[in-house]
Amino acid sequence: MMPTLPFLDIHCHILPGVDDGPDTMEQSLAMAESFVKGGVGHVFATPHFIAGTAWSLPALQVRQRVKDLQSALHQNDIALILHPGMEIALHYHLVKDLENELLLPLGSSNCYLLEPPFQQFGDDLLDIVLTFKKSGKGVILAHPERIPFLQKNITHLDRLIEHDIMIQVNLGSLLGLFGRKAKKAANYLVKHNSIHFVASDSHGPDVRKPPTIKQWRRLEKILGPALIKRLCIDNPAELIDKNYLEKSNHD
Numbered sequence: 371m372m373p374t375l376p377f378l379d380i381h382c383h384i385l386p387g388v389d390d391g392p393d394t395m396e397q398s399l400a401m402a403e404s405f406v407k408g409g410v411g412h413v414f415a416t417p418h419f420i421a422g423t424a425w426s427l428p429a430l431q432v433r434q435r436v437k438d439l440q441s442a443l444h445q446n447d448i449a450l451i452l453h454p455g456m457e458i459a460l461h462y463h464l465v466k467d468l469e470n471e472l473l474l475p476l477g478s479s480n481c482y483l484l485e486p487p488f489q490q491f492g493d494d495l496l497d498i499v500l501t502f503k504k505s506g507k508g509v510i511l512a513h514p515e516r517i518p519f520l521q522k523n524i525t526h527l528d529r530l531i532e533h534d535i536m537i538q539v540n541l542g543s544l545l546g547l548f549g550r551k552a553k554k555a556a557n558y559l560v561k562h563n564s565i566h567f568v569a570s571d572s573h574g575p576d577v578r579k580p581p582t583i584k585q586w587r588r589l590e591k592i593l594g595p596a597l598i599k600r601l602c603i604d605n606p607a608e609l610i611d612k613n614y615l616e617k618s619n620h621d
């Protein structure tokens with residue numbers, strides 16, 4: 371039996387015109403409608419933050435864009451609740467960017483969604499993550515199962531997990547939408563009970579679109595009802611202020 375909906379999606383690109391997500395407000399609204407249709411009630415808007423590129427909207431501006439989109443959702447009677455966030459490409463000046471207040475955590479938490487580079491994840495980057503953590507921040511690693519280096523060196527992930535780094539796996543990886551290697555790595559993480567979140571990483575209403583009820587059912591067959599509830603409802607809810615959740619339930 372599917373857990374009580376709605377799901378909470380901690381990783382998606384729904385803000386218009388900020389990265390490789392939707393280009394227009396209309397596309398963002400269409401995407402939001404798909405989320406609701408697919409049983410998702412809350413999403414964390416996590417635009418790419420890639421330092422030194424055009425995709426590096428600072429924290430304050432992301433918060434404003436989230437507010438603007440939330441207003442548009444209300445005006446269009448779309449029952450999707452947005453939370454601020456950011457998918458931060460792991461880089462050498464992470465701590466400095468944090469000090470300069472460029473980076474956003476997820477929702478009301480002090481946890482940051484960090485995207486590992488696709489090619490390499492050596493000790494130098496691990497050190498950066500650990501320094502970041504030492505400043506009191508939680509780290510959630512975005513879709514490590516998609517990273518070729520980690521697919522080849524899957525036990526490298528165990529070292530990250532030993533350091534209390536949380537793992538977010540893409541729903542599409544578990545369903546096989548990102549190829550055999552990503553699926554195998556995702557299954558390894560499930561088997562070792564190493565995943566903290568499953569999220570969509572959706573990018574638009576048509577391509578890499580929000581999950582459907584059918585896909586959630588397939589995911590439930592893979593994870594089982596208790597685990598899907600933990601990874602897609604309970605753990606994400608921990609990132610949101612409880613008063614805010616109660617308030618939005620009664621609005």
Ligand SMILES: [Fe+2]
Nearest residue numbers: 381383457571
């Ligand atoms: Fe993403």
